[in-house]
Amino acid sequence: MPELPEVETMRRGLLPAVGARLLSATRPPCERRPIQIRPEIKRLDGDLRGRQITGLGRRGKRVLFHFDDGQVLAIEPRMTGIVMLADPPTREHLRLRLELSGVSVPEVLFWDRRGLGTVTLYQADGFEQQINARLGPDALEITGEALKQRLGNSRRPVKPALLDQQAVAGIGNLYAAEILFLSKIDPRLRCNRVSMPKWRRIAAATHEVLKLAIEHEGSTLSDGTYRNVLNDPGGFQNYHRVYDREGQTCRVCRSGIIRRIVQTQRSTFFCPVCQRR
DNA sequence: CATATGTCCTGAGAGC
DNA sequence: TGCTCTCAGGACATAT
Numbered sequence: 646m647p648e649l650p651e652v653e654t655m656r657r658g659l660l661p662a663v664g665a666r667l668l669s670a671t672r673p674p675c676e677r678r679p680i681q682i683r684p685e686i687k688r689l690d691g692d693l694r695g696r697q698i699t700g701l702g703r704r705g706k707r708v709l710f711h712f713d714d715g716q717v718l719a720i721e722p723r724m725t726g727i728v729m730l731a732d733p734p735t736r737e738h739l740r741l742r743l744e745l746s747g748v749s750v751p752e753v754l755f756w757d758r759r760g761l762g763t764v765t766l767y768q769a770d771g772f773e774q775q776i777n778a779r780l781g782p783d784a785l786e787i788t789g790e791a792l793k794q795r796l797g798n799s800r801r802p803v804k805p806a807l808l809d810q811q812a813v814a815g816i817g818n819l820y821a822a823e824i825l826f827l828s829k830i831d832p833r834l835r836c837n838r839v840s841m842p843k844w845r846r847i848a849a850a851t852h853e854v855l856k857l858a859i860e861h862e863g864s865t866l867s868d869g870t871y872r873n874v875l876n877d878p879g880g881f882q883n884y885h886r887v888y889d890r891e892g893q894t895c896r897v898c899r900s901g902i903i904r905r906i907v908q909t910q911r912s913t914f915f916c917p918v919c920q921r922r
Numbered sequence: 923c924a925t926a927t928g929t930c931c932t933g934a935g936a937g938c
Numbered sequence: 939t940g941c942t943c944t945c946a947g948g949a950c951a952t953a954t
Contacts, residue, residue, distance in 0.1 A: 725931085758932060761930065761931060800925080801924085909926070909927085
């Protein structure tokens with residue numbers, strides 16, 4: 646489930662595509678129900694054909710392909726999507742192919758087993774406004790002040806609130822658990838009870854956890870779905886403190902037993918000894 | 923308005 | 939062995 650570190654790893658891996666001219670954008674034959682591509686593939690292909698990729702960006706969990714005329718193609722992997730340069734795990738779940746020329750790599754592929762991912766092409770004049778309407782500040786840039794301003798009045802528990810992409814973009818279920826563990830904050834604590842020093846701790850922990858995860862090229866869970874652009878797994882799963890460790894001893898205090906609870910229909914993992922309200 | 927729930931999807935694993 | 943059932947999770951639509 647690609648979150649910010651996995652998507653940033655994709656972005657970095659895709660850098661060899663910068664400078665390419667797009668020969669075509671096509672939807673490979675796919676047996677299952679096709680994913681959402683906006684606008685429809687024919688128009689997207691028409692709008693991008695012949696354009697040059699001038700840069701690769703990222704906002705939250707989306708990879709952004711910037712083109713020479715200002716258009717921006719956003720790929721949102723959601724649960725199982727990966728953007729690749731190498732051959733994907735199967736041909737069946739290939740969703741999009743960008744055929745390139747003028748660079749060392751022939752194509753960019755979007756592969757998505759469950760098909761929940763999306764591809765969206767923004768026109769130059771609408772991009773900033775549309776992306777800002779959907780996404781808050783990127784998690785790597787977030788400050789304690791911004792968190793308090795955006796979430797401080799909410800009665801929601803802090804963990805589900807951190808998953809709100811309009812509040813802060815890039816944090817998902819796995820990293821929310823790791824961030825609150827490092828912050829030593831109980832995931833059930835309501836936002837409106839979080840003090841300013843605690844918001845600052847959360848912001849600092851967000852940067853620390855995400856940067857370390859990026860250094861390890863993200864997390865590949867036991868289902869093995871997440872891979873980098875060359876089909877290699879990430880390494881940060883070996884450093885998880887709480888995620889998917891229910892019933893195991895806390896690696897830090899060595900006395901707490903990691904608990905799993907459900908918040909807004911998602912698993913939350915935490916150490917009841919280290920994380921206090 | 924803020925918060926909660928349902929929905930999409932596939933494959934792994936449980937249980938019979 | 940092989941079937942059916944449940945669950946997982948990100949973002950958005952719909953409901954409370």
